[in-house]
Amino acid sequence: xxxxxxxxxxxxxxxxxxxxxxxxxxxxxxxxxxxxxxxxxxxxxxxxxxxxxxxxxxxxxxxxxxxxxxxxxxxxxxxxxxxxxxxxxxxxxxxxxxxxxxxxxxxxxxxxxxxxxxxxxxxxxxxxxxxxxxxxxxxxxxxxxxxxxxxxxxxxxxxxxxxxxxxxxxxxxxxxxxxxxxxxxxxxxxxxxxxxxxxxxxxxxxxxxxxxxxxxxxxxxxxxxxxxxxxxxxxxxxxxxxxxxxxxxxxxxxxxxxxxxxxxx
Amino acid sequence: xxxxxxxxxxxxxxxxxxxxxxxxxxxxxxxxxxxxxxxxxxxxxxxxxxxxxxxxxxxxxxxxxxxxxxxxxxxxxxxxxxxxxxxxxxxxxxxxxxxxxxxxxxxxxxxxxxxxxxxxxxxxxxxxxxxxxxxxxxxxxxxxxxxxxxxxxxxxxxxxxxxxxxxxxxxxxxxxxxxxxxxxxxxxxxxxxxxxxxxxxxxxxxxxxxxxxxxxxxxxxxxxxxxxxxxxxxxxxxxxxxxxxxxxxxxxxxxxxxxxxxxxx
Numbered sequence: 001x002x003x004x005x006x007x008x009x010x011x012x013x014x015x016x017x018x019x020x021x022x023x024x025x026x027x028x029x030x031x032x033x034x035x036x037x038x039x040x041x042x043x044x045x046x047x048x049x050x051x052x053x054x055x056x057x058x059x060x061x062x063x064x065x066x067x068x069x070x071x072x073x074x075x076x077x078x079x080x081x082x083x084x085x086x087x088x089x090x091x092x093x094x095x096x097x098x099x100x101x102x103x104x105x106x107x108x109x110x111x112x113x114x115x116x117x118x119x120x121x122x123x124x125x126x127x128x129x130x131x132x133x134x135x136x137x138x139x140x141x142x143x144x145x146x147x148x149x150x151x152x153x154x155x156x157x158x159x160x161x162x163x164x165x166x167x168x169x170x171x172x173x174x175x176x177x178x179x180x181x182x183x184x185x186x187x188x189x190x191x192x193x194x195x196x197x198x199x200x201x202x203x204x205x206x207x208x209x210x211x212x213x214x215x216x217x218x219x220x221x222x223x224x225x226x227x228x229x230x231x232x233x234x235x236x237x238x239x240x241x242x243x244x245x246x247x248x249x250x251x252x253x254x255x256x257x258x259x260x261x262x263x264x265x
Numbered sequence: 266x267x268x269x270x271x272x273x274x275x276x277x278x279x280x281x282x283x284x285x286x287x288x289x290x291x292x293x294x295x296x297x298x299x300x301x302x303x304x305x306x307x308x309x310x311x312x313x314x315x316x317x318x319x320x321x322x323x324x325x326x327x328x329x330x331x332x333x334x335x336x337x338x339x340x341x342x343x344x345x346x347x348x349x350x351x352x353x354x355x356x357x358x359x360x361x362x363x364x365x366x367x368x369x370x371x372x373x374x375x376x377x378x379x380x381x382x383x384x385x386x387x388x389x390x391x392x393x394x395x396x397x398x399x400x401x402x403x404x405x406x407x408x409x410x411x412x413x414x415x416x417x418x419x420x421x422x423x424x425x426x427x428x429x430x431x432x433x434x435x436x437x438x439x440x441x442x443x444x445x446x447x448x449x450x451x452x453x454x455x456x457x458x459x460x461x462x463x464x465x466x467x468x469x470x471x472x473x474x475x476x477x478x479x480x481x482x483x484x485x486x487x488x489x490x491x492x493x494x495x496x497x498x499x500x501x502x503x504x505x506x507x508x509x510x511x512x513x514x515x516x517x518x519x520x521x522x523x524x525x526x527x528x529x530x
Contacts, residue, residue, distance in 0.1 A: 030446045034453055041461040046320050174294040177301030184308040193312050198319055 006101060007109040014113030025118055029125040032075055036129045039067045056197030061134040062224045068126030069220035070192040073154065076118035078111050080159060081179040084166025094260055104163060104253060111159050143226025150222055150231060153238040154215045160245035161211065170256040191217030211241040277348060277380055284383030295385050302389025306339050309456065310397060324460040330484055331458060332401045337412065338455045338479050340394025341419025343387040350382035352424050355431025356444045365522050375513055379424065408487060415483040415495060418502040422478050425506030426451055428513050435516025455479040475505050
């Protein structure tokens with residue numbers, strides 16, 4: 001079995017395993033429903049009180065679809081850092097290392113498999129909420145294609161960042177706190193709660209270039225407002241961020257693995 | 266009656282001291298978790314700060330009111346689970362048959378069980394709550410006294426609600442998923458102004474998801490120093506606590522031992 005086949009198979013197995021517990025995956029969607037309903041109310045009141053047709057270039061309908069996508073991406077995130085942290089602290093990582101596969105790639109493909117199923121369920125729930133309360137937005141084949149191009153890269157980027165946090169377990173007692181900080185930074189700086197256009201103008205050039213925006217804001221913006229120029233810039237930003245983070249992961253992983261001590265028994 | 270109450274207060278003080286000492290054994294992890302929770306809450310305050318910078322008033326609420334809401338919810342939640350940390354574990358304790366060990370003690374089961382554990386992250390909530398209230402709202406003595414009283418009421422509400430949702434496991438078997446979802450919904454609604462909601466949802470906020478006793482009544486009590494709103498908030502919290510206790514003891518009749526050998530260290 002060649003390398004690509006091997007990892008594709010790992011991803012497929014992770015996806016199938018999640019499909020087997022679809023009820024459990026869907027039950028987590030209740031929270032998504034609640035949060036989207038609250039956001040709808042918040043923005044409905046805001047649009048009404050400001051008498052605005054558009055805020056940050058988005059109508060109320062587009063705003064709810066935008067938030068549906070950012071929330072679906074956020075809530076589909078598997079607990080990569082926690083799993084890596086556990087593998088490090090329990091010593092399970094030593095067992096993974098004797099397998100004929102790369103541990104980071106194994107984790108990447110497992111994460112992608114899980115995430116695709118979870119994201120699919122979340123998007124179905126978010127679309128139902130949006131259709132129920134605000135109706136449709138114009139979608140085009142090209143727009144969806146662009147979205148499907150940038151979405152997996154957003155997943156890879158998020159994986160690299162969370163994997164890096166998990167590797168922190170080699171030096172820290174517990175990485176839960178670090179992960180919480182990362183996820184909250186992504187929420188605000190990545191435009192999960194407020195589209196970046198509505199944040200202070202002086203921040204925007206920096207925020208647009210941070211990897212957080214390439215994970216949440218970018219794909220959601222492409223979905224509600226497909227634009228080839230924006231998508232091309234996003235792809236470049238995602239590529240650069242993935243390159244830098246992959247290098248960082250390789251460096252930290254290489255240093256970390258040297259710290260593993262194997263015990264018999 | 267008085268000596269019994271005093272005895273339970275002494276027990277609570279002893280547990281708080283013991284649990285805190287246990288956490289301080291792993292100082293790094295304890296402080297990381299505490300700081301992470303503090304930062305997590307500050308991110309939400311930042312969200313509201315950014316939101317109100319753009320849209321100054323939301324149905325009569327200003328950024329001061331939302332910060333007060335976060336302060337009261339954070340302090341109440343923190344107080345509830347630094348003292349009664351096991352309220353968050355009730356469902357799994359019931360499912361795994363771990364009540365056996367608590368039943369053996371010559372103490373009333375529920376208060377003793379609740380006091381048995383401290384949630385480390387809740388210290389972050391507690392510090393955050395008082396910190397932001399004193400730093401951003403700058404209350405006078407009367408407001409600070411009322412705030413302190415209301416946080417106790419909110420803490421009672423959280424403990425009561427967690428006991429109520431956790432006790433579902435007596436009736437439904439493993440209901441951890443449902444408990445978690447219900448708790449998430451409650452937590453989410455407690456951190457958004459109740460004035461955003463109308464009709465059936467408003468009714469829900471005073472019954473099934475009793476977040477209105479955090480997100481409306483205490484804030485109105487503090488805004489206008491209204492005794493009626495404060496009393497209604499306390500009455501609501503007391504009712505939820507009493508319902509939680511009643512459901513727990515009713516459910517306890519259905520509890521069967523887990524046959525689990527366990528020691529408390």
